[in-house]
Amino acid sequence: MNQTVLTNQELFVKSHKRHHFLVGFYRIMLFVAFLTLWEYSSVTGLIDSFFFSSPSGIISCIYRLATQEELFFHISTTLFETTVSFLLVMFVSLLTATLLWYSDYFSEILEPYLVILNSLPKSALAPLLIVWLGTGTKTIIIAGISVAIFGSIISVYTGFKQTDKDKIMLIETLGGNRIDAFVKLILPSALPQLISIAKINIGLSLVGVIIGEFLAARRGLGYLIIYGSQVFKLDMVISSILILCLIAFAFYKIIQFFEHNQKKKNHAPL
Amino acid sequence: MSKNILSLHNISYSYHTIQGETKALKDISFDLQQGEFLAIVGPSGCGKTTLLSIIAGLLTPQSGTIVLPHNSKDMRSSIGYMLQRDHLFSWRTIYQNAILGLEIQNKLSDRTKAYVEHLLEEYELADFSDKYPDQLSGGMKQRVALIRTLALNPDILLLDEPFSALDYQTRLNVSDDICKRIRKAGKTVILITHDLSEAISLSDRILVLSKRPSTIKYELNIELDNEHRHPVRSRTIPEFGKYFNILWEELQNESDSIN
Numbered sequence: 001m002n003q004t005v006l007t008n009q010e011l012f013v014k015s016h017k018r019h020h021f022l023v024g025f026y027r028i029m030l031f032v033a034f035l036t037l038w039e040y041s042s043v044t045g046l047i048d049s050f051f052f053s054s055p056s057g058i059i060s061c062i063y064r065l066a067t068q069e070e071l072f073f074h075i076s077t078t079l080f081e082t083t084v085s086f087l088l089v090m091f092v093s094l095l096t097a098t099l100l101w102y103s104d105y106f107s108e109i110l111e112p113y114l115v116i117l118n119s120l121p122k123s124a125l126a127p128l129l130i131v132w133l134g135t136g137t138k139t140i141i142i143a144g145i146s147v148a149i150f151g152s153i154i155s156v157y158t159g160f161k162q163t164d165k166d167k168i169m170l171i172e173t174l175g176g177n178r179i180d181a182f183v184k185l186i187l188p189s190a191l192p193q194l195i196s197i198a199k200i201n202i203g204l205s206l207v208g209v210i211i212g213e214f215l216a217a218r219r220g221l222g223y224l225i226i227y228g229s230q231v232f233k234l235d236m237v238i239s240s241i242l243i244l245c246l247i248a249f250a251f252y253k254i255i256q257f258f259e260h261n262q263k264k265k266n267h268a269p270l
Numbered sequence: 271m272s273k274n275i276l277s278l279h280n281i282s283y284s285y286h287t288i289q290g291e292t293k294a295l296k297d298i299s300f301d302l303q304q305g306e307f308l309a310i311v312g313p314s315g316c317g318k319t320t321l322l323s324i325i326a327g328l329l330t331p332q333s334g335t336i337v338l339p340h341n342s343k344d345m346r347s348s349i350g351y352m353l354q355r356d357h358l359f360s361w362r363t364i365y366q367n368a369i370l371g372l373e374i375q376n377k378l379s380d381r382t383k384a385y386v387e388h389l390l391e392e393y394e395l396a397d398f399s400d401k402y403p404d405q406l407s408g409g410m411k412q413r414v415a416l417i418r419t420l421a422l423n424p425d426i427l428l429l430d431e432p433f434s435a436l437d438y439q440t441r442l443n444v445s446d447d448i449c450k451r452i453r454k455a456g457k458t459v460i461l462i463t464h465d466l467s468e469a470i471s472l473s474d475r476i477l478v479l480s481k482r483p484s485t486i487k488y489e490l491n492i493e494l495d496n497e498h499r500h501p502v503r504s505r506t507i508p509e510f511g512k513y514f515n516i517l518w519e520e521l522q523n524e525s526d527s528i529n
Contacts, residue, residue: 166357172328173351174371174422184374188361 053238061235075243077220078209081137085144086205089152090198097156101186102178107157118150123211135216143212148204152197159193160186195259202251275458276302276426281334283320293483294320300477300486307459309469311517312479313524318462322428326351350424354431356415358403364414365399371422382421389417408436409444416448427452429461442501445472470513471504478520488520
């Protein structure tokens with residue numbers, strides 16, 4: 001009897017491992033097939049490599065950018081601007097949402113303004129920001145913030161408001177005030193939501209920073225893309241976009257790492 | 271001999287909305303004696319929870335006064351309020367949940383921590399100190415909630431249908447267990463319940479509230495010896511049926527007059 005249980009367990013583990021291996025394998029295969037098809041089409045002239053580039057063209061372009069055109073300077077500029085605007089978005093929206101939660105009066109007054117500002121297409125603000133603030137790093141960071149901030153405030157505030165009213169009453173029965181409720185209850189129970197909001201914010205900050213760099217920068221990946229398209233160096237444009245993909249992926253993974261840690265720590269089901 | 275530990279004089283309370291005023295409580299007065307176990311029953315929505323919230327100091331009565339004769343401690347810390355559901359925090363261990371009240375009131379010390387550990391031991395939860403609430407049964411969680419309340423060492427315990435979230439069998443066992451422990455600890459208790467059997471088997475005195483606006487309609491002293499203070503065994507003695515019928519009649523009159 002014990003033997004069969006063990007074997008079934010082993011079978012399960014085996015099929016589980018096999019499943020994971022196959023998923024990973026097909027993921028890589030899909031990528032390789034895509035690259036092969038792309039390279040083949042551009043070499044045989046099915047697509048015009050001037051417009052669509054090719055994997056080998058991109059590799060040599062990235063190599064050239066890295067050795068001759070300070071690629072890392074552009075990457076680190078974009079990374080820096082995105083990180084700063086992400087951190088500021090998180091900080092400001094936590095602070096504002098806390099105030100909104102603390103005072104119902106305050107949140108009732110501000111609600112329509114937040115909704116309007118959130119539904120506004122934020123890229124429309126960019127030209128105004130350039131006139132107000134010039135074309136420096138500050139403008140780019142503000143552009144990054146402007147895209148994410150209002151939605152973030154609303155989501156964090158909603159997260160805070162979702163807490164069970166009876167649990168707040170529990171804090172009151174134990175003699176706690178609103179600050180106790182916030183520290184002991186609201187903040188820890190909203191933590192999973194804060195992490196998903198962070199995931200969205202880092203993506204939006206990146207979008208804002210790239211929009212900013214399109215319009216007002218002399219450095220950064222957004223600048224490389226706009227510059228590349230103006231001088232018809234489409235290799236450069238596609239290479240920059242690929243690097244952006246990698247950056248977005250890396251940011252996502254970093255936050256996912258925090259998410260896993262938090263879930264493990266808080267004993268929530270993964 | 272026994273002293274009043276709590277007195278309510280003509281407590282009234284109303285809820286207000288744009289549509290109008292709802293009178294919840296009207297001229298409620300009663301005294302509670304040291305060590306007494308008082309049960310309050312009444313039709314649904316008659317304001318029992320409002321009454322507890324007022325006693326706990328969460329709501330301010332619109333008129334009337336509450337007197338705590340031994341005003342050595344402030345009101346909040348001399349009264350412990352246990353809610354219907356356990357509301358344990360899933361991100362805290364059992365021990366961390368148990369010390370929540372002490373944390374909030376800045377009363378964590380070696381002495382109070384030792385007291386919580388002693389309570390966990392006594393309630394057979396010591397082995398679960400480092401576990402999380404989702405690893406415990408409903409009855410165990412309710413015991414943790416009680417320890418969280420007892421950790422602040424209140425003189426008076428307010429229990430708002432504390433067993434209603436449990437299934438029937440667990441409920442009988444847990445209510446018996448918890449109430450025995452509370453009696454042993456010499457606490458004064460106000461219990462709100464829908465369950466007449468629970469009220470009879472656990473309490474010394476039962477107040478029947480009328481429908482809204484609630485007044486005290488009837489008061490019944492329960493005289494059972496300790497052996498019969500058990501949710502199942504109490505049913506075997508003749509007084510139980512007598513008490514039950516009296517309460518049933520009183521409540522039935524109330525619901526009739528609603529219809």
